[in-house]
Amino acid sequence: MAVMRPATRPSWRKGMDVPNNSETLVSHRGGRGRSAGRCWATALVLAAAVLGARNAPADEKAAPDKPVEKLNGKLVICGGGVLPVQLRNRFLELAGGAVARVVVVTTASVYADTDKMQAKLAFWHEQKLASLTVLHTRSRQTANEPTFAQPLREATGVWFIGGNQNWLTETYLGTLTEQEIRGVLCRSGVVGGTSAGAAIMSPVMIRRDKPQLEVGPGFGFLPGTVVDQHFLKRNRQGRLLKVLDLYRNLVGLGIDEGTGVVVEGKHISVVGESQVIVCSPATSNGPESVQSLDPGAEADLDELRTLVAQVVTKPQITTSSTVSVSAPAAEQPMPEGVDPPEPAERAARVAQ
Numbered sequence: 001m002a003v004m005r006p007a008t009r010p011s012w013r014k015g016m017d018v019p020n021n022s023e024t025l026v027s028h029r030g031g032r033g034r035s036a037g038r039c040w041a042t043a044l045v046l047a048a049a050v051l052g053a054r055n056a057p058a059d060e061k062a063a064p065d066k067p068v069e070k071l072n073g074k075l076v077i078c079g080g081g082v083l084p085v086q087l088r089n090r091f092l093e094l095a096g097g098a099v100a101r102v103v104v105v106t107t108a109s110v111y112a113d114t115d116k117m118q119a120k121l122a123f124w125h126e127q128k129l130a131s132l133t134v135l136h137t138r139s140r141q142t143a144n145e146p147t148f149a150q151p152l153r154e155a156t157g158v159w160f161i162g163g164n165q166n167w168l169t170e171t172y173l174g175t176l177t178e179q180e181i182r183g184v185l186c187r188s189g190v191v192g193g194t195s196a197g198a199a200i201m202s203p204v205m206i207r208r209d210k211p212q213l214e215v216g217p218g219f220g221f222l223p224g225t226v227v228d229q230h231f232l233k234r235n236r237q238g239r240l241l242k243v244l245d246l247y248r249n250l251v252g253l254g255i256d257e258g259t260g261v262v263v264e265g266k267h268i269s270v271v272g273e274s275q276v277i278v279c280s281p282a283t284s285n286g287p288e289s290v291q292s293l294d295p296g297a298e299a300d301l302d303e304l305r306t307l308v309a310q311v312v313t314k315p316q317i318t319t320s321s322t323v324s325v326s327a328p329a330a331e332q333p334m335p336e337g338v339d340p341p342e343p344a345e346r347a348a349r350v351a352q
Helices: 038-051 085-095 122-126 145-152 165-172 175-188 237-246 343-348
Strands: 025-026 074-078 101-104 133-137 155-158 190-192 206-207 213-217 223-229 252-256 261-265 267-272 278-279 289-293 298-300 320-322
Touching: 074 085, 074 252, 085 101, 085 155, 085 190, 085 261, 085 267, 101 145, 122 133, 133 145, 145 175, 165 175, 165 206, 165 213, 175 190, 175 223, 206 223, 206 237, 213 237, 237 252, 237 278, 252 261, 298 320
Parallel strands: 025 213, 074 190, 101 133, 101 155, 155 190, 223 252
Antiparallel strands: 025 320, 074 261, 206 213, 252 278, 261 267, 267 298, 278 289
């Protein structure tokens, strides 16, 4: 097992703006569909516990006394950029190879509703699979329809392409489609994604950092973490540490471009060309910790404190929690011709 070592790359390039001290925490989880059994219920409990822990005092332990059980299924979480062949092949191998039934979700891409999307899907169409389905909608109503989610019931692998992670959570979070994606993991399948498709993997998701840092609920496929991407390429260590200062029971995974983390049970391995930076918040016992994992490195999730069974305090979750006195950041516009959810609909999407 490889040993983590302190990260040596600088947090910020000279002249680069550091995110300001205003953080807006937004929680707008969608309405749930029908029950999906133990995996779905467990995921909701973990997400609520994580989101409820953001006000834990700084001197409390950053990790719980005991971890949760190992994950069902597998995850392939990639940091964006050009992905090496071995990362894509690893996902396909975990999905079943020639007998894989893969669903590719394109909703994060600005090209999802255009003809340009076909060129971006060329890799997937070239693979010899049992089946390939491209899934996309901008409508939460459609995402709750059984016919739309049907391909996921037989899928062995789901892949989220990059783009805008907010479009993924605003469309699918709390819907039947999300429920069926969790079903893939419950059947020991694999869920993967790159860039925006990586950001959604953690229960707390970084939505944006300009004009101020804003976070909200992700899908929570990897409990106990905050996942950030394009990490070294875009010098995002500062913003991840700011989030961890608010969610002290979590560990940050900063995945650089051309690199991915493969999660199987409690075992993680780094695949690709760059590094994964593991960040922990400062506590009364010591300062913040920033360690690096090189390609080929392996680690145990318990050792990284990335699986959380319980948190020290569980304040009541509200529709939104604002750390700064400034107004929340404006929503990033939806693609042309797509209406964003109405304010009343957003208010109804609260993590219960």
